[in-house]
Amino acid sequence: MDLHPASGQLFMDPLSGTVRIKTAASMLGVTAQTVRNWVASGQIPSVRHPLNGYRLFRVKDIEQLLVGSGSVANPRDSGTLSPVGPVLAYSQAEGRGYRAVTLRDGQTVTTEVPSNRTAIEYQERDFERDWLRSPIRPASASGRTRVRIGDIFSGGGIFSLGVDEALRAVGLQPEHAFGIDFDRDAIETFGWNFAESVALHSDITSITSGAVGAHRSLSERDFLRSAGEGVDILVAGPPCQGHSDLNNHTRRDDPKNSLYFSVARMAELLQPSFVLIENVPGVVHDRSFVVQRTAEALDNLGYHISSKLVDMTCIGVPQTRRRFVLVASRKGRVDLDAALALQADDARPVSWAIDDLTDRYSADATYESSASHSTENRRRIDYLFDHELHELPNSERPPCHRDKPHSYVSVYGRMWWDRPAPTITGGFGSTGQGRFVHPLFRRTLTPHEACRLQFVPDFFTFPDGVGRRSMQQIIGNAAPPKLSQTVILGAAIQGVLL
Structure with missing residues (x-):
């Protein structure tokens, strides 16, 4: 697992005897993506540069891998390590880009996108650029397990796109149960892009009071009937203007901030296996401690909680944006550091x-x-x-x-x-x-x-x-869908999604 200077963990002189990821890959005789896979699965440790955030590897750790130990093979022999954890691999052939995800049970799921690129080494950034340029939605796994998704404060549904892509990557078929938003154009856009869903033009306060533990109200029962009762994954992006550092008027003292807590009540009503809430970094400074109260309520409902402030540039989004995520899973705690490490990349330009x-x-x-x-x-x-x-x-x-x-x-x-x-x-x-x-x-x-x-x-x-x-x-x-994709994919390959 990565060691971050801001994490509170102590380490001595992290820059001494370290190299960047490309040098580490060259020493090991593998690709940079393979090294990222090993970091995600705990096969090789790394540290972050305290100033620029670059991932660094200790030479002694690389040397230890080269001689091999236990079940880890000598990478000079075959160019790969034994897949004791999740693996991502990319390739290209005959106008198609391919992504292979190897899960912990040994199953490999391969998905594809149209590709006209002529890259010498087809990598994650190439696959994702081809995905961004796809005019037709890539096909999901047919005949596989269907996963129902609910999206509250959905906007146009942009954040849910990442959930779809993560599920597609691991061979699951997304099914959108509903989206809720108070903005008419936004919810019409959601319904336009997720035609199978129920698109509700509504303020969340007209559906629920947000009181966890209360008896179901009439409006809550009506909502559950229209939404088809339960969902497997619940995502939410509560209005964030009150928390945003771009808002100098009502920062951290906006009545809309309390909408964040309503996600816990919706989780109680819908009983999802997994909850993902995203917001701006300033939400953690809310004067009513809305994040802490929401996390406590979800914990009391039987969820395992994890949270993280994520720099979008570190996961391949070509934009200097940061978002705070709160994740709740019934199956176990999500290792967000490992999830982010799996999708880590150098900053991508405009x-x-x-x-x-x-x-x-x-x-x-x-x-x-x-x-x-x-x-x-x-x-x-x-x-x-x-x-x-x-x-x-x-x-x-x-x-x-x-x-x-x-x-x-x-x-x-x-x-x-x-x-x-x-x-x-x-x-x-x-x-x-x-x-x-x-x-x-x-x-x-x-x-x-x-x-x-x-x-x-x-x-x-x-x-x-x-x-x-x-x-x-x-x-x-909207929050970039690469964020939801990273979290959901990480949870799936860790076995704590559903």
Whole structure:
């Protein structure tokens, strides 16, 4: 298991006698992905650099593997270690990319995506880019076990996409029981993408009071009838504006924060095997201790609890975004460090996600065009490009920035092509709400580009009636589905999902 400087575990001089993952892979005669698999299964320890977060390996640990011990074979003999834990492997052949997941019982599940890539070594990032570019939803396992999913505070269903992909990866078939959201355009988008589900346009407070242990109310009984009683997996992304560090008005003292606790009551009603709640990092500082109270309630209901603050760049999302996850499983505690290690990758830049969209712009399509800008903001965008800048000087900013000190350096800024994007918010169409100017073109992002940076695949679409403003909010308010995929896949291969 990884040792993190912020974890409270003590270790001596973590940089002494260590190498990066590529060097470790070269010494062991295997791929970097194989090394990640070994980290996830506990076959080789690693540490994190205290400043940049890079994964480091002690030379002495590598040497110990090379001589072999116990059931671990000498990697110089065969290029692989005995699969005592879950393994991910990727390959490509005849226009298809393949992902093989070897479970602890020895079963291997292989899934595929269309691929036109000519990579020398087809890796996780290649498979995932092919998945993002897929216009048709990849087929799930047929005839396999069906897994019912419920999504509360669902938005457009973007976070549930990752649950689907994780279940597909391990040979399970997702079945969406319901989605609930108070925003009409969001829940219509959910229903559009998950046609088999019940899409409920409702405020959660009209369904349940959130009181754990109470007798079922009439509204709760009505909901359970419409949702088909129970689910196997419950995911939730309660409204987070009250917790967000971008909100300076009601931070950590917003009545909406109490909606987080209602997830525990929904778990009591629906009896899922697995619960996944995501939110912004600031939720842990809520003045009513909503995370702690929710975790305690789920613990009392018989769940094993784990939680983690996750940096999206560390799991392959091309965006500097962090989310806090609270996970509850009836089968056992999820090792989130191991789950994250299995999907770990170096930071992916903006270009990784959108370099194929440079010629897709269409002024006639909302999804493929950017928002319009005022004359003054067009001038600011021109200034960035004419002077080859990524941050707008104070002299070119409005008086509220120009005439007094401020910390909004990224506002009116331009993204970098070779770096991860900033956090994508519902304001990505406005120059005045963040660093949302395209790296190559004199405009802000299109919804399609923002979806890609949010790790949303092309087969996710919007109904015709959803306008630009709603589209932006649905995209920006979502947590990247790579997060739910990472957690669910990790739980499945650890044997604690269902």
